Amino acid sequence: MGEDGAVTSAPQRPDGPTPTPRLIATDLDGTLLRDDKSVSLRTVAALAAAEEAGIEVFFVTGRPARWMDVVSDHVHGHGLAICANGAAVVDLHAGREFVEVRALARATALTVVETLRAAAPGTSFAVETTTGINYEPLYPPFFLDPGAQVAAAEKLLEQDADDKAAPVLKLLAHHTELTPDDFLALARSAAGAYASITRSSPTALLEISGLGVSKASTLALCCAERGISPAEVVAFGDMPNDVEMLRWAGTSYAMGNAHPDVIAAASGRTVANNEDGVAVVIERILAERTTHRIEP
Numbered sequence: 074m075g076e077d078g079a080v081t082s083a084p085q086r087p088d089g090p091t092p093t094p095r096l097i098a099t100d101l102d103g104t105l106l107r108d109d110k111s112v113s114l115r116t117v118a119a120l121a122a123a124e125e126a127g128i129e130v131f132f133v134t135g136r137p138a139r140w141m142d143v144v145s146d147h148v149h150g151h152g153l154a155i156c157a158n159g160a161a162v163v164d165l166h167a168g169r170e171f172v173e174v175r176a177l178a179r180a181t182a183l184t185v186v187e188t189l190r191a192a193a194p195g196t197s198f199a200v201e202t203t204t205g206i207n208y209e210p211l212y213p214p215f216f217l218d219p220g221a222q223v224a225a226a227e228k229l230l231e232q233d234a235d236d237k238a239a240p241v242l243k244l245l246a247h248h249t250e251l252t253p254d255d256f257l258a259l260a261r262s263a264a265g266a267y268a269s270i271t272r273s274s275p276t277a278l279l280e281i282s283g284l285g286v287s288k289a290s291t292l293a294l295c296c297a298e299r300g301i302s303p304a305e306v307v308a309f310g311d312m313p314n315d316v317e318m319l320r321w322a323g324t325s326y327a328m329g330n331a332h333p334d335v336i337a338a339a340s341g342r343t344v345a346n347n348e349d350g351v352a353v354v355i356e357r358i359l360a361e362r363t364t365h366r367i368e369p
Contacts, residue, residue: 159291289317
């Protein structure tokens with residue numbers, strides 16, 4: 074969900090001609106998805122047209138793999154998606170199978186828990202692993218998981234005796250009194266040396282990954298494997314967890330409903346998610362590509 078006034082006029086284009094990309098990278102919630110979590114028919118058509126034109130599409134999201142059903146039918150070609158803010162690459166064609174995991178070390182997560190408990194008393198935690206989510210008793214039940222273990226974070230992060238505990242993808246931290254941006258700034262100041270800390274929720278809910286793990290760094294790895302440079306990528310996002318990706322991509326768009334930091338990071342701006350801002354830009358890119366091809 075975005076935090077800025079929605080843009081309802083024509084998108085603001087980056088300076089200069091729009092390059093024909095080899096890859097489109099888009100966030101989901103507040104970006105590709107409408108507020109009701111649906112993918113509009115216009116957006117479905119735009120994604121399919123991009124793939125038909127030979128442009129790869131990567132969904133790059135903070136969502137865990139188990140929440141990817143909403144777009145699984147709209148992944149073409151490679152079938153891959155970047156989940157958990159870069160902590161996992163999953164194959165949506167193969168039942169959300171993990172292709173790569175960039176885990177947060179449990180010892181590091183424990184250090185972050187200890188640090189944030191001291192810096193922001195009242196913080197509650199959840200632990201997202203490759204097998205599901207577990208959380209503390211005071212952590213808000215945003216999404217009930219009947220299989221979740223409920224215990225203190227220190228207990229949840231204990232390494233199994235056989236050293237085969239599920240890899241930790243993200244540590245989640247919630248505060249009931251601090252504003253979202255204040256909590257993010259405080260956490261980065263206190264624990265930013267240990268882990269990557271960001272947020273995508275309208276509440277004071279932080280998402281904590283391994284140091285250096287982000288949407289941008291994992292997208293860069295996926296692009297390097299394909300011989301795709303940052304200049305050949307167009308990216309879309311709306312919240313602070315998209316900032317690094319938008320700065321990395323050669324061309325980037327903040328949604329009309331984007332957080333101010335996202336607007337500052339992007340090279341252009343499109344209309345809001347509820348107005349199919351991603352589709353608007355894809356349609357224009359494909360139209361310009363067609364025009365250039367028929368010019369003598």
